[in-house]
Amino acid sequence: MAESKPMNPLEMLAYVLSRQINDHEVVYIGTGLPMVAGILAKKTHAPHITFVYESGGQDPIEGGMPWSVGGPETYRKSPMILEMPYSFGQAAMGLVDTGFLGFAQLDMYGNANTTMIGEEFTNPKVRLTGSGGNNDVASLCEKIVFVGIQSPQKFVKKCDFITSAGHLTGGNARQESGLLGQGPIAVVSTAGVYDFEPDTKRMRIKTLHPGVSPELAQLASGFELVRPAGEIPVTEIPNEEILEILRHEVDPQGFFISMPGA
């Protein structure tokens, strides 16, 4: 135990995200860290959750870490395998509790960009992946949790492209636009955990990771973070046992939790 490596930021993200998952919920899992967090939650505090994947798999028995949301681990001995419109349809119908998503840019109202970076759509600086299921999960699930690395380039005043609607311009804008569900309820980043202020729907600091001050979190954001009154709690960190599970059982190849170049 004494020899174990110190926790890296991606492992922290995976753990904190896993804590956002409530036992017995049906969860829509996006690619990357959400898959890691989902499997970790299932192996620890939330053994009764049901996974839904957009390619059609759902509720697989325990297996390896999927390469993607279409791999065999997403439907390993699933009771049934669906097709894409039915899978997203379940979220629209009210049968999925929480969706977990990544982002390339996120604004203060929880609107996300995974489409392109730049001023001009037809001549972007970078064309990113595009929506995939991101827009659908964000539009249709009852609650949304975002996860990603925090920096001023990622927490932006204005997304270069709104791939997925969060709370749009804040207040009741989401409801008025006709979207379903409550929208984003939390953001898990490398600096802390955020929720959304109930009236304005602006992103608000909920907890900060050990060693992160509100000033530091603000420096890593392109928009003003709402600071709650009173002292800000420190995010709970994983214990050795959970780190062991994460490293040896959830993602033993380190596909998602090893730091690039490390």
Next chain:
Amino acid sequence: MSSFQFEYNQEAVKNLKIEDTSILDRLVDYRHAREARHKKDHSQRDKRMSLSEAVAEYVQDGDILGYTGFGYVRTSLQSDWEVIRQGKKGLQSIGSPNTCQSYGVTFGNTPYTHASYAGAEMRGYDKYFSDNIKSGRVKILSDWSHGLMGLGFKAAQLGLPGVFAKSGLGSDLVNYNPYLKVMNNPMVKNGDPCVFVPALCPDITFIHVHAADMYGNARFFGPAVNDLALAGATRKLVITAEEIVSNTDIRWNNKGVQIPFQNVDAVVELPYGAAPGYMPGCYYWARRWWEKLFTMMSEGQEHMDKYVREWILDTKDTRDVLKKLGGVDFMINQKRLAKAAEADNEDSGVSFKYEPWTPNTPPDVFD
């Protein structure tokens, strides 16, 4: 040729800088697609032919090509490569995801895309796709979410002109997709904004399945993704199958039959038709082949030209590709991994550990 005059989302047409919108028409011309399906010989007859015959006969330059499977899972990669070998040109691609545009029927053959997702999930975005967008080698004709595109195929399969959806609202997708329109639910008095998604009808679609009979009745398992919908939505349909079974076999094992024969134009016996990708229950994907590919995709045009030459133009057919991937050893190993991954076989003792591809990996190691 169009039986309708279309009224596209003008904001999106402007934003995408599409000068002549007639290029958009065929995808949503469901009457034209109906006519094409209606004109087919609907008899139960032997439709077997070789892959090269099927591609030569059913893929025309300028066709809208539907992508099936899910990136590297049950995708008709070997058919896609044959389309490249035959030098088909001016194609439009549509699929959720459209990732295969970088390694299936790639940009030289496919200058237009209806985009939804191009990337390698954990490996990040597809730099090759991005470079090709920037250079103008491929043009986005419409930008989608998976769910909205899936509904367009589903509407076509169900014979509907379109559906009202709740995805896309408030997002920029509706500003960059000429086919999507925000409209009120006509049943609700005080306003219920929805996104109208028209039925989407590609020209030609290849679907790789586990088994089909000579008429084209086909069954597969694993994630259906949009393939049941596409089988009905497309104008022309080629089924490639791991094995051709008798019609009696289809009838006596009818729990998995998912694609009816009527819309099928050709049936191709094509073992390993999804290689180097994954075929549920049959063979695992060639992990290091994909990792090497992602690296080349990041390194740009020159490397990808080399890849297309090496794997597609310089191979004759799927058997050639299999030999290159490692032949018998490869086939036995990938079958073992797939069966263990799905818990069809005993999986204790089957290791999924491997050394990811690096430039130091021996040049003939792909599994």
